[in-house]
Amino acid sequence: MNLSKYRLVKIDKIDKINSGNPKMVYDLTVSDNHSYTVNGKIVHNCLTTEQTGIGYPMGSLVKECYEASKKLPKNSRAKIVADGGMKKYSDVIKALAIGADYVMIGSIFNKSLESCGQNYWRGVPVGDKLGKFLYNKGFSIKKKFRGMSTKEVQKKWGNKILKTSEGVVRYRKVEYKIESWVVNFEHYLKSAMSYTNSINLNEFIGKVNYNKITNNSFKRFNKWEH
DSSP states (O other): OOGGGOOOOOOOOOOOOOOOOTTOOEEEEETTEEEEEETTEEEOOBOHHHHHOOOOOHHHHHHHHHHHHTTSOGGGOOOOEEESOOOSHHHHHHHHHHTOSEEEOSHHHHTBTTSSSOEEETTEEEOHHHHHHHHHTTOOOEEEEEOTTSHHHHHHTTOSSOOOOOBOEEEEEOOBOHHHHHHHHHHHHHHHHHHTTOSSHHHHTTTSOOOOOOHHHHHHHTTTOO
Protein backbone atom coordinates (compact mmCIF):
# COMPACT_ATOMS: atom_id res chain seq x y z
CA MET A 1 0.00 0.00 0.00
CA ASN A 2 1.35 3.42 -0.97
CA LEU A 3 0.72 5.68 2.02
CA SER A 4 1.38 8.74 -0.14
CA LYS A 5 -2.07 8.22 -1.65
CA TYR A 6 -3.69 9.15 1.64
CA ARG A 7 -4.00 12.46 3.43
CA LEU A 8 -5.11 13.58 6.86
CA VAL A 9 -8.04 15.95 7.11
CA LYS A 10 -7.60 18.62 9.77
CA ILE A 11 -10.71 19.36 11.80
CA ASP A 12 -11.27 23.11 11.79
CA LYS A 13 -14.18 23.32 14.18
CA ILE A 14 -16.64 21.12 16.06
CA ASP A 15 -19.98 22.57 17.14
CA LYS A 16 -21.98 20.52 19.62
CA ILE A 17 -25.57 21.43 20.37
CA ASN A 18 -26.47 20.53 23.96
CA SER A 19 -30.14 20.04 23.28
CA GLY A 20 -30.60 17.10 25.62
CA ASN A 21 -32.40 15.30 22.82
CA PRO A 22 -30.77 11.89 22.16
CA LYS A 23 -32.44 11.74 18.75
CA MET A 24 -30.74 14.93 17.58
CA VAL A 25 -28.07 14.45 14.94
CA TYR A 26 -25.21 16.92 14.81
CA ASP A 27 -23.25 17.91 11.74
CA LEU A 28 -19.47 17.74 12.08
CA THR A 29 -18.05 19.85 9.27
CA VAL A 30 -14.45 19.89 8.07
CA SER A 31 -12.99 21.06 4.78
CA ASP A 32 -14.52 19.16 1.84
CA ASN A 33 -15.90 16.50 4.13
CA HIS A 34 -19.06 15.88 6.11
CA SER A 35 -19.60 13.30 8.80
CA TYR A 36 -22.54 12.98 11.14
CA THR A 37 -22.32 12.25 14.84
CA VAL A 38 -24.91 10.89 17.23
CA ASN A 39 -24.02 11.12 20.90
CA GLY A 40 -20.36 11.41 20.00
CA LYS A 41 -20.37 8.49 17.53
CA ILE A 42 -19.66 9.14 13.84
CA VAL A 43 -22.29 7.48 11.64
CA HIS A 44 -23.04 7.16 7.95
CA ASN A 45 -25.89 5.71 5.93
CA CYS A 46 -25.51 6.26 2.22
CA LEU A 47 -25.63 4.99 -1.35
CA THR A 48 -22.42 6.72 -2.40
CA THR A 49 -20.84 3.66 -4.01
CA GLU A 50 -24.05 2.60 -5.74
CA GLN A 51 -24.82 6.07 -7.08
CA THR A 52 -21.32 7.35 -7.90
CA GLY A 53 -19.32 4.20 -8.52
CA ILE A 54 -16.78 5.37 -5.94
CA GLY A 55 -16.01 2.85 -3.25
CA TYR A 56 -13.75 0.07 -2.01
CA PRO A 57 -14.56 -3.47 -0.81
CA MET A 58 -14.72 -3.33 2.99
CA GLY A 59 -12.72 -6.50 3.60
CA SER A 60 -9.87 -5.41 1.31
CA LEU A 61 -9.92 -1.91 2.76
CA VAL A 62 -9.65 -3.08 6.36
CA LYS A 63 -6.89 -5.53 5.45
CA GLU A 64 -4.82 -2.92 3.62
CA CYS A 65 -5.25 -0.37 6.40
CA TYR A 66 -4.24 -2.96 9.00
CA GLU A 67 -1.14 -3.97 7.04
CA ALA A 68 -0.18 -0.32 6.60
CA SER A 69 -0.69 0.43 10.30
CA LYS A 70 1.79 -2.30 11.25
CA LYS A 71 4.53 -0.33 9.53
CA LEU A 72 3.93 2.68 11.81
CA PRO A 73 5.48 3.14 15.28
CA LYS A 74 3.34 1.51 17.96
CA ASN A 75 2.53 4.83 19.63
CA SER A 76 1.44 6.30 16.26
CA ARG A 77 -0.93 3.53 15.16
CA ALA A 78 -4.42 4.80 14.45
CA LYS A 79 -7.54 2.80 15.25
CA ILE A 80 -9.30 1.21 12.27
CA VAL A 81 -13.09 1.55 11.97
CA ALA A 82 -14.98 -0.68 9.52
CA ASP A 83 -17.89 1.43 8.29
CA GLY A 84 -20.52 -0.14 6.07
CA GLY A 85 -22.12 -3.38 4.97
CA MET A 86 -22.58 -5.03 8.38
CA LYS A 87 -25.74 -7.10 8.07
CA LYS A 88 -25.06 -10.22 10.14
CA TYR A 89 -23.12 -11.35 13.20
CA SER A 90 -20.49 -12.93 10.96
CA ASP A 91 -19.89 -9.63 9.09
CA VAL A 92 -18.87 -7.92 12.31
CA ILE A 93 -16.74 -10.86 13.44
CA LYS A 94 -14.94 -11.07 10.09
CA ALA A 95 -14.23 -7.33 10.10
CA LEU A 96 -12.58 -7.69 13.52
CA ALA A 97 -10.65 -10.78 12.41
CA ILE A 98 -9.25 -8.96 9.38
CA GLY A 99 -8.03 -6.05 11.49
CA ALA A 100 -10.77 -3.58 12.43
CA ASP A 101 -10.62 -2.21 15.96
CA TYR A 102 -14.20 -1.00 15.79
CA VAL A 103 -17.21 -1.69 13.59
CA MET A 104 -19.95 0.80 12.78
CA ILE A 105 -23.46 -0.62 12.69
CA GLY A 106 -26.65 0.87 11.28
CA SER A 107 -29.37 -1.45 10.00
CA ILE A 108 -28.66 -4.15 12.60
CA PHE A 109 -29.45 -1.75 15.42
CA ASN A 110 -32.32 -0.17 13.49
CA LYS A 111 -34.09 -3.54 13.47
CA SER A 112 -34.05 -3.62 17.27
CA LEU A 113 -37.10 -2.56 19.27
CA GLU A 114 -35.10 0.05 21.17
CA SER A 115 -33.80 1.98 18.15
CA CYS A 116 -34.84 5.61 17.88
CA GLY A 117 -36.54 5.15 14.50
CA GLN A 118 -40.23 5.90 14.21
CA ASN A 119 -42.46 2.87 14.89
CA TYR A 120 -45.07 1.86 12.31
CA TRP A 121 -47.90 -0.65 12.66
CA ARG A 122 -49.72 -1.44 9.42
CA GLY A 123 -48.31 1.77 7.95
CA VAL A 124 -49.54 3.93 10.84
CA PRO A 125 -46.97 5.73 13.03
CA VAL A 126 -47.22 4.77 16.72
CA GLY A 127 -45.37 5.93 19.82
CA ASP A 128 -42.61 4.02 21.60
CA LYS A 129 -44.85 2.67 24.38
CA LEU A 130 -47.56 1.45 22.03
CA GLY A 131 -44.96 0.05 19.65
CA LYS A 132 -43.34 -1.92 22.47
CA PHE A 133 -46.74 -3.18 23.66
CA LEU A 134 -47.74 -4.35 20.17
CA TYR A 135 -44.35 -6.02 19.57
CA ASN A 136 -44.56 -7.90 22.88
CA LYS A 137 -48.04 -9.07 21.88
CA GLY A 138 -46.69 -10.55 18.66
CA PHE A 139 -47.71 -7.82 16.20
CA SER A 140 -45.41 -6.85 13.34
CA ILE A 141 -43.75 -3.47 13.94
CA LYS A 142 -41.54 -1.63 11.46
CA LYS A 143 -38.92 1.06 12.03
CA LYS A 144 -38.08 3.94 9.73
CA PHE A 145 -34.42 4.22 8.84
CA ARG A 146 -32.98 7.12 6.83
CA GLY A 147 -29.60 8.53 5.93
CA MET A 148 -28.70 12.12 6.72
CA SER A 149 -27.97 12.99 3.08
CA THR A 150 -31.46 12.02 1.89
CA LYS A 151 -33.74 14.62 0.34
CA GLU A 152 -36.24 13.88 3.10
CA VAL A 153 -33.79 15.13 5.72
CA GLN A 154 -32.77 18.07 3.55
CA LYS A 155 -36.42 19.14 3.43
CA LYS A 156 -36.78 18.79 7.20
CA TRP A 157 -33.77 21.03 7.68
CA GLY A 158 -35.46 23.68 5.56
CA ASN A 159 -33.15 23.51 2.58
CA LYS A 160 -34.77 25.13 -0.44
CA ILE A 161 -32.33 23.61 -2.91
CA LEU A 162 -32.23 19.84 -2.60
CA LYS A 163 -29.00 18.13 -3.58
CA THR A 164 -28.78 14.73 -5.23
CA SER A 165 -29.35 12.15 -2.53
CA GLU A 166 -26.72 9.57 -1.62
CA GLY A 167 -28.76 8.38 1.36
CA VAL A 168 -31.46 5.77 1.78
CA VAL A 169 -34.88 5.60 3.41
CA ARG A 170 -36.00 2.16 4.54
CA TYR A 171 -38.78 0.59 6.60
CA ARG A 172 -37.44 -2.45 8.41
CA LYS A 173 -39.32 -5.00 10.47
CA VAL A 174 -38.37 -5.10 14.14
CA GLU A 175 -36.74 -8.51 14.65
CA TYR A 176 -35.36 -8.48 18.19
CA LYS A 177 -34.55 -6.56 21.33
CA ILE A 178 -31.04 -5.16 21.45
CA GLU A 179 -30.19 -7.13 24.59
CA SER A 180 -30.85 -10.46 22.85
CA TRP A 181 -28.76 -9.38 19.84
CA VAL A 182 -25.83 -8.45 22.09
CA VAL A 183 -26.04 -11.74 23.98
CA ASN A 184 -26.05 -13.71 20.72
CA PHE A 185 -23.18 -11.68 19.29
CA GLU A 186 -21.09 -12.20 22.41
CA HIS A 187 -21.60 -15.97 22.16
CA TYR A 188 -20.80 -16.06 18.43
CA LEU A 189 -17.69 -13.92 18.91
CA LYS A 190 -16.42 -16.11 21.76
CA SER A 191 -17.06 -19.17 19.63
CA ALA A 192 -15.12 -17.70 16.69
CA MET A 193 -12.26 -16.82 19.03
CA SER A 194 -12.17 -20.36 20.42
CA TYR A 195 -12.02 -21.82 16.89
CA THR A 196 -9.04 -19.57 16.12
CA ASN A 197 -7.20 -20.20 19.41
CA SER A 198 -7.60 -16.59 20.50
CA ILE A 199 -7.70 -16.00 24.25
CA ASN A 200 -8.63 -12.31 23.96
CA LEU A 201 -9.40 -9.65 21.35
CA ASN A 202 -5.76 -8.62 21.12
CA GLU A 203 -4.98 -12.11 19.85
CA PHE A 204 -8.00 -12.11 17.54
CA ILE A 205 -8.06 -8.72 15.80
CA GLY A 206 -5.96 -8.91 12.64
CA LYS A 207 -4.02 -11.96 13.81
CA VAL A 208 -6.10 -14.95 12.72
CA ASN A 209 -5.72 -16.94 9.52
CA TYR A 210 -8.52 -16.62 6.98
CA ASN A 211 -9.23 -17.68 3.40
CA LYS A 212 -10.89 -15.95 0.49
CA ILE A 213 -13.70 -18.02 -0.98
CA THR A 214 -15.53 -17.98 -4.30
CA ASN A 215 -18.95 -16.44 -4.72
CA ASN A 216 -20.48 -19.92 -5.11
CA SER A 217 -18.97 -20.98 -1.80
CA PHE A 218 -20.32 -17.84 -0.16
CA LYS A 219 -23.82 -18.60 -1.43
CA ARG A 220 -23.57 -22.15 -0.12
CA PHE A 221 -22.49 -21.03 3.36
CA ASN A 222 -25.24 -18.42 3.45
CA LYS A 223 -27.96 -20.57 1.91
CA TRP A 224 -30.10 -20.71 5.05
CA GLU A 225 -29.44 -17.19 6.30
CA HIS A 226 -32.06 -14.47 5.98
